Amino acid sequence: MKKILLVEDDPNLGLLLQDYLQLKGKFDVVLCTDGEDGLRTFNKQNFDLCILDVMMPKKDGFTLGKDIRKVNTQVPIIFATAKTMLEDKSAAYDLGGDDYITKPFRIEELLLRINAMFKRVANKTDNSDEAAETQFSIGRYHFDYTTQIITDSDHQQKLSTKEAELLRLLCLKKNTVLTREEALLSIWHDDNYFNGRSMDVFLSKLRKYLKADPTVEIINVHGKGYKLLVS
DSSP states (O other), X not given: OOEXXXXXXXXXXXHHHHHHHHHHSOOEEEEESSHHHHHHHHHHSOOSEEEEESSOSSSOHHHHHHHHHHHOSSSOEEEEESOOOHHHHHHHHHTTOSEEEESSOOHHHHHHHHHHHHHHHHHHXXXXXXXXXXXXXXXXXXXXXXXXXXXXXXXXXEOOHHXXXXXXXXXXXXXXXXXHHHHHHHHTSOOOHHHHHHHHHHHHHHHHHHTTOTXXXXXXXTTXXXXXXXX
């Protein structure tokens, strides 16, 4: 049985989500009502997925997600919030979130997203050949996907989870086209407009991290996607 950490400060909504996910999803759901309790609980138990409300007392969901990523870079995180600004969604992904659902939402949609997340994790495990590729040379840089660090001779750059996933896809397709749809569906599971805007932000950051080497370039391929060029 998959174990989920649910951190939601509204007790009525929290209990409703907990009961539904346990009944319909057959998950073991542990409910916490503030961010500090959520972090304590996460550190004491093993979880397969986290659902974090953003606006909470004591410790907000973004801060909690950042703290969780310090000790576990792999556990999937879904942020749930009434915030709808693109900047908030970008912040969620930049902090290592894997998905973002806006309140109010249908509980059925949350369950669909959870199941899609677990399917994605299972597919990653099954694809052992690709999963084994975690070390990449990019011109003068070395990229370690496991630690999410880009290294050159005198500098290290720590990447967010989304930045690392996007750079890894580009590396696996080095000097060939990575389609926009493939990247969005692989990382965000949805190729909608807002996720596309978020990906554009991460691409800009990756270009900045790699700009010191003139032999490395991430280019747009009009109407198709992107290409990591290494000459």
